[in-house]
Amino acid sequence: MLIGAVEAGGTKFVCGVGNENGEILDRVSFPTEQPEKTLAQVVAYFKDKQIEALGIGSFGPINIDRESSEYGYVTTTPKPGWTNYPVLPELKKIFNIPLGWDTDVNAAALGEATWGAAKGSDSCLYYTIGTGVGVGVFAEGKLLHGLVHPEGGHVLTRRHPNDTYAGKCPYHGDCLEGMAAGPGIEERWGVKASELPQDHPAWEMEAFYIGQALASAILLLSPKKIILGGGVMHQLHLFPLIREQVRKNLNGYVASAAVEAGIDDYIVPPGLGDNAGLSGSIALGLKAYQEAQ
């Protein structure tokens, strides 16, 4: 069975074809331009692919409330042309197959829970830490939506005592995204994160913010696994620093070996690597197919 997948990002779209085992058989990517042009490219790519379902994991914020008249829209994004654009309704006009729709990070969380680092689990958090910070929540076997959808990249964290940087978030200044996403790192230190050496104090500071946010997320959501993806997390040396901060912040309060002796297997990179987003969209498509049966 062939399943189409769209990883709809604000910078680029990745389209692919996979199967019910999460294997990616083909892929293509192109820059995100005006929605009419970009969606035409999506349609052209899938036209002869004989897919039986299609999953779309999208940049946001998006409307994922199935009861809403604007279900399937990208909503308040500042991205020119995309504000209140009916992405899913437009695709529905073309594809008469089950369509799955969720945030890019919820898609990645579902992908990781289906085929990746949280395989078989009914619970995980997926963080992407790159040009921004996003969080997908899979809990009790369901992707969490609620009022809008999780936007956990913008939680408030305490300042590192040596940090004088104001923060990059246009809404909150020094929220997690403002302090820990790539643009903030670059502005604070004057070089790209990828160019900072491993012994640079930037990394201890980065782990300070991420570890704090994860500790609070563990307390509030009690996830069974936390997966950290995105460009910044390509710096694998961050993982031990983050785990140490999490343990320090929890300070033995959460009575589970997972966050103590087992923490190396609790806070982990994506099992699907950089395919987490695209594989997650396959998982969304598969879920839509199964729900339609």
Added chain:
Amino acid sequence: MLIGAVEAGGTKFVCGVGNENGEILDRVSFPTEQPEKTLAQVVAYFKDKQIEALGIGSFGPINIDRESSEYGYVTTTPKPGWTNYPVLPELKKIFNIPLGWDTDVNAAALGEATWGAAKGSDSCLYYTIGTGVGVGVFAEGKLLHGLVHPEGGHVLTRRHPNDTYAGKCPYHGDCLEGMAAGPGIEERWGVKASELPQDHPAWEMEAFYIGQALASAILLLSPKKIILGGGVMHQLHLFPLIREQVRKNLNGYVASAAVEAGIDDYIVPPGLGDNAGLSGSIALGLKAYQEAQ
């Protein structure tokens, strides 16, 4: 149909009998002593009540993992006699009816979603702010458990700039519970919270901490309603102060009228008042009964 309910607190146990409409028909309460003695009182109370199901909302931490051999235990509580005590297994020996078991705050969240302020909704958070801070999470129509269960009272918040108080939490010092629960208020100001006048700066400070925690919870969990109960929240003048802090912290980022113009109907007292806990335990019993059918 009669449903038994136990609100198992660390200080007192409340037992009651209700029906499938959430009406409380009878109740009794007694101090929490050694578990054998207290559970004997529970058994004696229900013995002739002809209940068809029993729900127990318990102080914690507790084991709510149905796959665990210690399912139904109170676990790492420091309360003498109760550490690793098999509350639910002991009750199962006596009551051959469906038994519901969850945290006191998850019970209250379910009660509020069934008959209270979030009636009919598939999503709410229930905070109790009293001698401690606890959080129950009802999301996508399910009570959230995960690795252990939510312990969102211990999230880390930023310090109020005028606050020099160290914090009361034995694990984290100045976490939310350490700063905003009753004992912290009393130690900081030298009088009980209930004796502080409405124009005392304590309340602005209290709202600062609670509002910050709620803003981060909204970002991470996107609940459809937030219900604030517990002794401290009897100070109803706190509600507008907290709502103002939430709006200030979110700063327009969450695109929903619920957290803007509609915030007075979004962050609210329990619809079930001080019965939220006991009614929630009725709801747990009802759910166990329905699952057993």
